[in-house]
Amino acid sequence: MKVRPRIPVLVLASLALLPVARAADGQLTLPDFKELEGKASESVNITLDSSLIALATRFLDAGKPNDAAVRQAIGGVRGIYVRNFTFDTNFAYPKEEVDQVRKQLSLPDWQPLVHVHSQKDHNDVDIYVCIEQGKASGLAIIASEPRQFTIVNIVGSIDLQKLHALEGSFGIPKVSLEDKK
């Protein structure tokens, strides 16, 4: 396995410490992935702009701990865009469309945070953060797995420590932000 972390192992945790961003950008232009959607056995296409996030927040029950934690985690988020495709066969997705997105991430505002390449599992996960005027204004995750391709773009700032508090709830897996002993 080759790992090229730009920042030490606890980078994910450090991201949580970045101040809440109010910068305008941090949003990627995602292709429509129509071809990919046709080939995928399952696909998730989520586009939540600020008004839909506000609407969703109204339907989170502040009295329920899980819902309250979600509210806190997305406090600084202005947009969430998720494209997730699952395939029946390995590597069924074209690289060109992924490259279209990667090209946008090569702009100076986007800083690569983590690049994980697992030769054993054939996984690639890239995490980028958009920094504007010293503040995080966006997060991008590109995950290529043999039978799954995912792009996540969060506009604004998400508190990963608070997302961590949601682990085990709503089907959110346990994300360990601290070094295991």
Next chain:
Amino acid sequence: MTIDLEKQLRDALRPAAPPEGFAERIAARIEAVRLRRRRLSPPFVWVPAALAASLVLGFVALHQWELRREQQQGLQARRELIEALRVTGEKLDLAYRGVSDASRPANPDDAGT
């Protein structure tokens, strides 16, 4: 001449009995007019009331429909938000596991030395 005029007037204005059935025909006509008025008047009285009631019902139905639509959209947005956080958490976990595996020493005996 005066006497003649008087006689002529008296003859002309002599009381005469009404034709047979005159009173019944008058009464029947009055009743018919009354009935017609009764038949015609209710719709005109109820039209504005019905219109107003329809408008109120329309507004209430529209309001209910908008509330329901907003609730459906809100619940859908909530579901999508949770799903987005689930996918994000899943991929962060994948990255973490990769980083964690790589930073783990190949030989466990090396750990902490």
